[in-house]
Amino acid sequence: MKSRKNIIGIVCLIVAVILPWLFNSTYYLSLFGQTLINIIIVFGLNFITGLTRNMNLGTAGIMAVGAYTSALLSTRLGISPWIGLAAAILVGFLIGRGLGYPSLRISGVYLSLTTIAFGEIVRLVLNNTTSVTGGAQGLTNVPVFSIFGFQIQRGIPFYYFLLLFMLLMFWISTRIVRSKWGRAFKAISDNPDAAESLGIDIAKIKILAFTLAAIYAALGGALYGNLMGYLNPSTFNFDFSINFVIMLMIGGIGIVRGNIIGAIVVTMLPELLRFLGDYYQLVFYTIAFIGAIKLPQGWPAGIVSLVKWVARKTGSKSRKEG
Amino acid sequence: MGDILNVSHLTKRFSGLVAVDDLSLTVKERQIHTLIGPNGAGKSTTINLITGVLKGDTGTITFAGKDISDMPTHKIAQLGLGRTFQNIKLFGAMSVIENLMVGAHKNTSQGIVNFLWNTKRAKDEEEKMRAHAEQVLKQIDMYSHKDDMVNELPYGLRKMTELGRTLMIDPKMILLDEPAAGLNPSERQEFIQHLKDVYDSGIDLFLIEHNMDVVMSISHYITVINFGAKIAEGEPKEVVNNPEVIKAYLGSRFKAE
Incomplete structure (x- = not known):
């Protein structure tokens, strides 16, 4: 079973490596880049919404802060995007702490509302501080990374850069989820009374989950700026935050591998549904809605149990016939 | 032998109702101590007060020589006070x-x-x-x-x-809230044996229990409470022959022994 999973992983990786050569156009490369960034952000959301079950609907806001921090440092002050990336991690850390503390006093719907408010405040501030951020005009000429004097150009090189980054974050996430931290995250949402009775400081664990989520989102935001070369506050709206939750749901809550699938489906599906024109959103959200009701464990788990069910049915049929 | 747990003049009111009324009890080291009493006597409230889930209105609680009256639950657990729940709380x-x-x-x-x-x-x-x-x-x-x-x-x-x-958690003491509830007689025997093994490994036990077979077979010392106040305490034999305990909790079937 484990070796089969490894083979699937290797096949996926090979596909990911040759993909840009099969669809070598600016449009597709940008789409693939966005997919990789979304995967990273969902990894983060998995900690707070997936494992500790605190609905975070402000992901786009956190992402925006990360994106603008990095982009402003490099466009306005000419600082290397690498330092911008480090700065994004730092602001992610601070936001995580800042959003984590209210989560100790409020929970459920009220916490979700707080995170929505955070996202909206960020968007409005970015829109209205025109002199710094460029406001609704957007921020242009976000530079690309360079390594040992070589620029990582947008297109295929940056795609591989993002792929490596995603794999690094995948490795970190998997390790955290399978460790004492992952168990503690699950424990405090599953049964907080029991977790406390075992000496686990719920406040500390909750803030850690928020901080990880925010760092991943801020990092994703910074990379987004570098990928697009252009930022606009209207990108980071509430719909975008919702999309991350849908990715998490589709992939199966709490499952790191599932996060990847969810992010790919939600980022690519609108492109595949483009032929529907104005109706694409209706179709997309209907699919997501049905998925949420019928496959609460996520699509991959749902498909696996469907395959097993079909195999059992046909298996018993053939036995009867034979 | 010192005291592992000391509850002194503990009172807890829920608006009008006095759930725990000026309760004092001492659990000695190397002892299996059981708290009994009729439904609504304040047993679970007492456990919740000791483990920091609830805060008492007055009184102090010390565990292993430390004042834990105002400590949050996880800090108390970190000192080595383990617990199980009346209706199992697993992940x-x-x-x-x-x-x-x-x-x-x-x-x-x-x-x-x-x-x-x-x-x-x-x-x-x-x-x-x-x-x-x-x-x-x-x-x-x-x-x-x-x-x-x-x-x-x-x-x-x-x-x-x-x-x-x-x-x-490497506990010094474990509080068990009705450990025998819901177990069939053979499971109960097995569970009691495991509790005795745990005790023999050096961990003190403090139980809340309804099942008198379990109480009598395992306890070294018993405290009886009713309406939140202590009405008797002592060795199992003295307690079951105490007329007030018989009246409040055990019923007359225990009188004959």
Whole structure:
């Protein structure tokens, strides 16, 4: 079973490596880049919404802060995007702490509302501080990374850069989820009374989950700026935050591998549904809605149990016939 | 022998109702101490006060020489006070061994930043936790169930898992809220034997129990409360012959003995 999973992983990786050569156009490369960034952000959301079950609907806001921090440092002050990336991690850390503390006093719907408010405040501030951020005009000429004097150009090189980054974050996430931290995250949402009775400081664990989520989102935001070369506050709206939750749901809550699938489906599906024109959103959200009701464990788990069910049915049929 | 737990003049009111009324009790080291009393006598409230889930209005609680009256629950647990719950509280989405490993969390020292770069230490710590959990599972005869999901276990084994999980915190004392409730007679015998083994391994026990067979077979000392106040305490034999205890709780069937 484990070796089969490894083979699937290797096949996926090979596909990911040759993909840009099969669809070598600016449009597709940008789409693939966005997919990789979304995967990273969902990894983060998995900690707070997936494992500790605190609905975070402000992901786009956190992402925006990360994106603008990095982009402003490099466009306005000419600082290397690498330092911008480090700065994004730092602001992610601070936001995580800042959003984590209210989560100790409020929970459920009220916490979700707080995170929505955070996202909206960020968007409005970015829109209205025109002199710094460029406001609704957007921020242009976000530079690309360079390594040992070589620029990582947008297109295929940056795609591989993002792929490596995603794999690094995948490795970190998997390790955290399978460790004492992952168990503690699950424990405090599953049964907080029991977790406390075992000496686990719920406040500390909750803030850690928020901080990880925010760092991943801020990092994703910074990379987004570098990928697009252009930022606009209207990108980071509430719909975008919702999309991350849908990715998490589709992939199966709490499952790191599932996060990847969810992010790919939600980022690519609108492109595949483009032929529907104005109706694409209706179709997309209907699919997501049905998925949420019928496959609460996520699509991959749902498909696996469907395959097993079909195999059992046909298996018993053939036995009867034979 | 010193005192492991000392409750002194503890009172807790829920608006008009006095749930615990000026209660004082002392649990000595190396003793199995049982708290009994009729329904609504304030037993569960007392456990919740001791473990810091509720805060008392007046009175002090000391555990292992430290004042824990105002400590949050997790700090009290970190001092080595374990507990099990009246209606089992397990982590349903996890396997038996994972449940136990959550119990080892407080005894680990590696922080998250160190965890990310020091992979070797992270691995060592994880293996140590797993080995500890496996050892406890062997001790409570549950090793063969280690990878079962707790939600799929029968009731008796869920109770055992909860006991195993609290053993993982390396407790000095365990509070057990009705450990025999819901167990059939043979499971009950087995559970009592495991409790005695736990006690023999050096951990003091404080029980709330309704089942008088269990109480009489395991307790060294009994405290009886009614309407939140202590009405009697002493060795099991004296307590069951105390007329007030018979009137309030046991009923006349115990009189003859």
